[in-house]
Amino acid sequence: METSCSIFWHRRDLRIEDNAGLYHALKGDAPVLPIFIFDRNILDKLPNPQDARVEFIHDSLVALAEAYQEHGGDLRVFYGFPEEIWSKLLEEYSPTAVYTNRDYEPYAKERDAAVARLLDDAGIPFNTYKDHVIFESEEVSKNDGGPYTVYTPYMRKWRTRLEDRKSTYEGQTISYFLKPYPTEKYLRNLLLGKSEVSIPGLKDMGFAPTELEIPPTSVPRSLIRRYDEQRNFPAIEGTSRLGLHFRHGTISIREKALRARGLNETYLKELIWRDFYSNILQAFPRVAHEEFKRDYAGIPWRNDPDEFAAWCAGKTGVPIVDAGMRQLNQSGFMHNRVRMIVASYLTKHLLIDWRWGEAYFAEKLLDFDLASNNGGWQWAAGCGTDAQPYFRIFNYESQQKKFDPDYTYVKEWVPEFGTPEYPKAPLVEHKFGRERALEVYKKALAEARG
Ligand SMILES: Cc1cc2nc3c(=O)[nH]c(=O)nc-3n(C[C@H](O)[C@H](O)[C@H](O)COP(=O)(O)OP(=O)(O)OC[C@H]3O[C@@H](n4cnc5c(N)ncnc54)[C@H](O)[C@@H]3O)c2cc1C
Structure with missing residues (x-):
């Protein structure tokens, strides 16, 4: 049996910086083992073996594993069915706690509930955090407590809520909700690894590389500044192309929202649309299959x-x-x-x-x-x-x-x-x-x- 540790489970947050769940794990009592699972419940349903998203996740994990190694930690990456993998992980490590960031899609919620039951049976706390959105559904609700179903009033309340709590960051007063989590300060609390990177190959999982180009994780300030003038013209490279990175958490939504605030209001409003649709799916999971109206x-x-x-x-x-x-x-x-x-x-x-x-x-x-x-x-x-x-x-x-x-x-x-x-x-x-x-x-x- 390995030394006692806690486990941090990466999913839609393939980065170390400003990662809420990882920050809390690193601040906990036990050294942290980071993991990722290539989930066969998802992968087996993908019809095309040349799927650039799987390749993107794979490449992002290689980069993440290298970043962990620089701090002496090993990222362990598995391929299979999450419940089975978790059963084995519990036997191998007997973790003191498991940490992760919340995912709001119906399948993810079912999967996490099943893992939560396994952990509960073993008496292991399952600590989950908000990381993927600025506000979860119940944080921006109508005065009667119900969820908003129209964007404009939601957006107004979102903005008021953002100003509700202040914090300081690098000498400036900013919204508490946009303040980065300083994970880098606690990386010494990683479980020391053996410097072995073992990530299942694309081929081993039934996938093949593609030649699709992946947009970079940062965009010039000038693009965001001119976003409102240019964003509607498809022949112009006038939008950020960050969607993929927001989806997989290779960038932090807090960091981008903080930057957008000073640069372009219209851009910020697009990020609020992202929270809004997440809020709708959280509050009305039935929309995944049927008409909202x-x-x-x-x-x-x-x-x-x-x-x-x-x-x-x-x-x-x-x-x-x-x-x-x-x-x-x-x-x-x-x-x-x-x-x-x-x-x-x-x-x-x-x-x-x-x-x-x-x-x-x-x-x-x-x-x-x-x-x-x-x-x-x-x-x-x-x-x-x-x-x-x-x-x-x-x-x-x-x-x-x-x-x-x-x-x-x-x-x-x-x-x-x-x-x-x-x-x-x-x-x-x-x-x-x-x-x-x-x-x-x-x-x-x-x-x-x-
Ligand atoms: C039919 C339809 C399907 C769509 N499917 C998706 C999808 O699967 N995934 C997805 O992220 N967006 C989707 N969108 C919203 C939007 O088209 C994309 O977010 C945007 O085009 C992505 O390009 P970008 O990163 O350059 O966006 P930018 O214009 O640079 O916007 C920045 C970010 O804001 C968010 N955003 C912008 N517009 C919207 C919007 N209308 N709704 C929600 N978030 C928004 C995205 O995270 C985006 O990356 C869809 C829109 C339509 C009309």
Whole structure:
């Protein structure tokens, strides 16, 4: 048996710096063993062995293991089913306590409840912390204690709450909620390792490397400063591309929010959208499967498989939709403005169930995050919390004129655009698609509302 230790379990927080749970573990009584589990409950369901997200996690773990080694600690990385791995870990180490940061997705909550039962049976405390968001759902609630379901009042309360408690950091007064956790001061409390890095290889887990480019973890200040002017134009590199890093915790949300506050209000508001959708998923886990607005549940989707295949492949004959889908397929990213346009086209013009689009994005997006993806799709379909009313249907032609007027973005992703090879007419043309959607939605809502 090893020396007595506690265990810190990394999940969506693949960094040492400003890591809430790790900080608390390091400040505890026992030396800390950091671990990560490649979870087969998740990995076995991924359809594509060339999945850049798995590769990204793998590469991030290599970097994390090296960072721990510099301080004498070993990161242990496992591949398997979490409950089985935990049973073995308890036998091997008999930890005095287990620490982790909270994950709010329905599957993660089930997994953690199962691990909590195992630990409880063994009399081991399971200490969990907030790290992934600035505020958890119950921290920003309405005056009656209930969760907000509309963004603007949520955002106002979020901002008031941020100012509620002050703290000092590097000689400045800042919000207590943005103050970094100084993990680096306590790294001497790592369990001393054997300097062995043993991380399961991608191949051993059934995956293969990809050539997708991973955006850096930091962005120039000038980009954030000009964010509000540039963020809507997909041909410009005007957004931060940090989504993937927020999702896997390779950067700290507190650090980025602290910086955004001084630089650009619009950028900060996007980070608040992220908290907002997490808050919705925490308070209403049912949205993972069903419409937030229940009266939208009976829309008779057409779900034409050929039209869905054309949408996925970027072959609808609508230039901005095709460009967006090809950007997604080729790079694992799609600009936010275009996400809204392609989602609207799928759910309104093609009348295809938003869950089909949501699942396709989940498979392809490097920055896939259940809460934000679900929120974005339900918004586009009209059934979400803040959804635009069903009768506001994006006109892809005016979106094109406004946000990509000289077709720079379209030409980048659809090389045959403007040649005879590109379809002359869209799969479903705007006027026809709009009127059909209005009719179908109106009828379904009238029936649902009796
Ligand atoms: C249909 C649809 C699906 C989406 N799916 C996802 C998803 O799976 N994962 C995801 O992180 N975002 C999703 N979004 C939100 C948004 O499109 C992306 O966060 C953004 O495009 C990521 O690019 P960026 O990092 O350059 O963002 P920036 O514009 O630089 O914004 C910075 C960060 O703010 C957060 N953010 C920005 N906009 C939103 C938003 N509308 N909702 C929630 N958070 C936001 C993200 O964490 C983002 O990285 C979706 C939007 C739509 C309309």
